[in-house]
Amino acid sequence: MAFTLPPLGYAFDALEPHIDAMTMQIHHDKHHQAYVDNLNKALAGTEGENKSLEELMANISKYPAAVRNNGGGHYNHSLFWTCLSGQTTQPSAELAAAIDAAFGNLDGLKEKMSTAGATRFGSGWAWLTLTDGKLTVSSTPNQDNPLMDIAEVKGAPILGIDVWEHAYYLHYQNRRPDYLKAIWNVINWDVVSANYAAAK
Numbered sequence: 001m002a003f004t005l006p007p008l009g010y011a012f013d014a015l016e017p018h019i020d021a022m023t024m025q026i027h028h029d030k031h032h033q034a035y036v037d038n039l040n041k042a043l044a045g046t047e048g049e050n051k052s053l054e055e056l057m058a059n060i061s062k063y064p065a066a067v068r069n070n071g072g073g074h075y076n077h078s079l080f081w082t083c084l085s086g087q088t089t090q091p092s093a094e095l096a097a098a099i100d101a102a103f104g105n106l107d108g109l110k111e112k113m114s115t116a117g118a119t120r121f122g123s124g125w126a127w128l129t130l131t132d133g134k135l136t137v138s139s140t141p142n143q144d145n146p147l148m149d150i151a152e153v154k155g156a157p158i159l160g161i162d163v164w165e166h167a168y169y170l171h172y173q174n175r176r177p178d179y180l181k182a183i184w185n186v187i188n189w190d191v192v193s194a195n196y197a198a199a200k
């Protein structure tokens with residue numbers, strides 16, 4: 001079974017003015033589609049062809065770089081789209097309590113995760129994971145993620161934030177910190193809370 005591009009689930013302009021429609025369209029239809037196509041190409045005719053994305057991630061050190069880069073790209077973006085919303089949402093009581101315990105309060109999480117994204121040199125991702133039973137912030141280079149056996153900080157991804165230039169450059173140019181400030185206006189806390197509940 002070949003991997004396929006999941007639909008965005010909302011309109012390209014749903015996250016305006018924080019993330020512009022053109023960025024969303026190119027990001028989803030071109031960048032994510034390319035990760036899916038190149039992952040399928042890299043796996044065609046190999047033993048990895050019938051593995052789930054999660055199985056691939058857990059054993060990624062045994063696969064070629066094309067599977068690591070494009071498999072990570074497919075997993076990361078599939079999660080990312082669902083973690084965004086044009087609607088105003090709040091963390092569940094359960095997630096809010098865990099955030100308070102780990103980071104003091106929600107602003108503490110935002111600051112820690114934005115810093116992780118802003119200080120990631122080059123391209124990569126900022127992550128909130130459940131790691132050894134605790135909410136943890138980390139970042140990865142390129143399209144790596146915390147499910148990969150090679151990740152410095154492993155865990156169940158609760159929220160991932162794309163800090164590749166293609167995620168913000170049309171609107172924010174070189175101002176990655178401004179993008180990382182704005183994105184908190186469009187986080188889908190319903191989905192992030194569900195991810196936390198599932199990871200527990």
Ligand code: MN
Pocket residue numbers: 027031077162164166167
């Ligand atoms: Mn991206």
